[in-house]
Amino acid sequence: MTDHLESSIFGDTDRSHRGGGSGYPDHDDHGHDDRGHHDHDGHDDRRPLSRRERRAERRHGRTKPPLWRRLLVIVVALAVVGGGAFAAFTVLRPVVEGALESNDYPGPGSGEVVIKVATGANGSAIARQLLSQDVIKSTKAFNEAASNDPRSAGIQPGSYTLKKEMKASDALAVLVDPANRDVTRVTIQEGLWAKEIYAKLSQATGVPVAQYTAAAKNASALGLPPSAKGNVEGYLFPASYEFDSDTTAAEQLKTMVAESVKRLEALGVSPANMERVVIIASLVEAESRDNADRPKVARVVENRLADGMRLQFDSTVSYGVGRRSVTTTDAERADDNPYNTYLKDGLPAGPIDNPGESAIEAAAKPAAGNWTYFVTVNPSTGATKFTNDYNQHLANVKEFQAWCQANKGQC
Numbered sequence: 001m002t003d004h005l006e007s008s009i010f011g012d013t014d015r016s017h018r019g020g021g022s023g024y025p026d027h028d029d030h031g032h033d034d035r036g037h038h039d040h041d042g043h044d045d046r047r048p049l050s051r052r053e054r055r056a057e058r059r060h061g062r063t064k065p066p067l068w069r070r071l072l073v074i075v076v077a078l079a080v081v082g083g084g085a086f087a088a089f090t091v092l093r094p095v096v097e098g099a100l101e102s103n104d105y106p107g108p109g110s111g112e113v114v115i116k117v118a119t120g121a122n123g124s125a126i127a128r129q130l131l132s133q134d135v136i137k138s139t140k141a142f143n144e145a146a147s148n149d150p151r152s153a154g155i156q157p158g159s160y161t162l163k164k165e166m167k168a169s170d171a172l173a174v175l176v177d178p179a180n181r182d183v184t185r186v187t188i189q190e191g192l193w194a195k196e197i198y199a200k201l202s203q204a205t206g207v208p209v210a211q212y213t214a215a216a217k218n219a220s221a222l223g224l225p226p227s228a229k230g231n232v233e234g235y236l237f238p239a240s241y242e243f244d245s246d247t248t249a250a251e252q253l254k255t256m257v258a259e260s261v262k263r264l265e266a267l268g269v270s271p272a273n274m275e276r277v278v279i280i281a282s283l284v285e286a287e288s289r290d291n292a293d294r295p296k297v298a299r300v301v302e303n304r305l306a307d308g309m310r311l312q313f314d315s316t317v318s319y320g321v322g323r324r325s326v327t328t329t330d331a332e333r334a335d336d337n338p339y340n341t342y343l344k345d346g347l348p349a350g351p352i353d354n355p356g357e358s359a360i361e362a363a364a365k366p367a368a369g370n371w372t373y374f375v376t377v378n379p380s381t382g383a384t385k386f387t388n389d390y391n392q393h394l395a396n397v398k399e400f401q402a403w404c405q406a407n408k409g410q411c
Helices: 002-010 013-018 051-061 067-100 123-132 139-147 150-154 168-175 194-205 209-216 249-266 271-287 294-307 314-321 357-364 390-406
Strands: 110-117 158-164 183-187 240-244 373-378 383-387
Touching (some): 110 123, 139 150, 139 168, 158 168, 183 194, 194 209, 194 249, 209 249, 240 249, 249 271, 271 294, 271 314, 271 357, 294 373, 383 390
Antiparallel strands (some): 183 240
C-alpha cells in the first residue's frame, strides 16, 4: 500500500531516476544500453520494452526513496483517512446518539399535570396530549405501552392528575384506572322540578345555585327546541352524570337538555311538537309510578283534550303553587295560575317536572283505549284504576280516600 501511495504522491521514482519513463532503456555513461551490447553494424539495436518488461523493470530495478519521504507518505495518508473519519463522525454522531437514546423517561416524574381526556379521544390523540404537556417523552413509547395493555381501549373521558416526565407505562396505568378520574358524579331522579335539580347539582359540584338559575335564562346557549320558548323545565333529562371539576353550570344544563332532545328525536318527535310531548310526559311522570300504566295515563290526557274536558290534575296545581303533595287544598285548587288545570282548559302552561324516558315514550306513543278517568287507589304500591265511566271513577276515588284515612300523613 505504501508503495502505491508513494507512487501516487511522488510519481514513479524509477522513471525519475532514469530520465522520464519513455519506454526505452536508459544508457550508461559510455553509451551502452543497459543490456550491454551494440549490433555489429554500429547501429543501436534498442527496441521499445514490452509492457511486461517495463513492469518487471520497475519491480526489480526501482530505487527506494529515502526513509523520510516514506514516513511523510504514511503521515499524509493517515491525515487524509483520519480527516474523513472525523467528518463522518461529526455528521453521523447525532444520528447514532438519537438511535441509542431512550424514547422514554425513566420516571417516576414530578409535579402535577391535569390531563383532560375528551369524549371519543383515541389513543393517538391522548398520546399527543400527554407529549404536549411533557408527561411522556414520546408518543412512540406511549403507543407501545398501550399496545401491550388491553385496558387502554377503555380509557374513559374525564380529568386525570399525572406528573411531568413519567414513564409511559406508568402514565398509561393512571389513565386505565377509572378510580383516577377526577369527575363529579351526580344522579338526577325522574320527576324533579328544575329548581330541585339546581340544588342537587350544586350540592354535588359546588357550583352555586344562582349560577344554574342564571344559565337557565340563556335558552339559546342550552340547545332548547324553539317550541320550549326558553323554558328549561321538562328538558333536564334525569340520569346519572359525570362532570369535570371545571364544567360550568351552563355546560351541565346543556348536557342534560341534549339528552332529552336526543330521546325525543329517537321517538320521531319533531322540534315543533317537542314542547307538547314533554308537557304530557311531565304529567305522566307526576301521575303514574308504574311503567305499564304510563301509556294509559297519556291516553287519558289525549282523550280529555279531545273531548274538551279539563284535566283537573292535582299535580299541576301543586306545581303552580310550589308545594309538593299528593293531594291539594280547596284554596290551592282555586289559585289562579297558568298551571292550574282545575281552572284552565287544555294543557298547563309548560312542563311541571322533568320526565324520564318511559314517560316521554308514553307521551309520544299513548296506549289505545277510551279511558277518561284514572285514580291511584294505593299510593304506596302505585296501583291505578282506569275507566271511562264517571260513577265507577267515583267509586275508585272513595277507595283512594279510604287508603288515605288508613295512612295518615301520606296523602
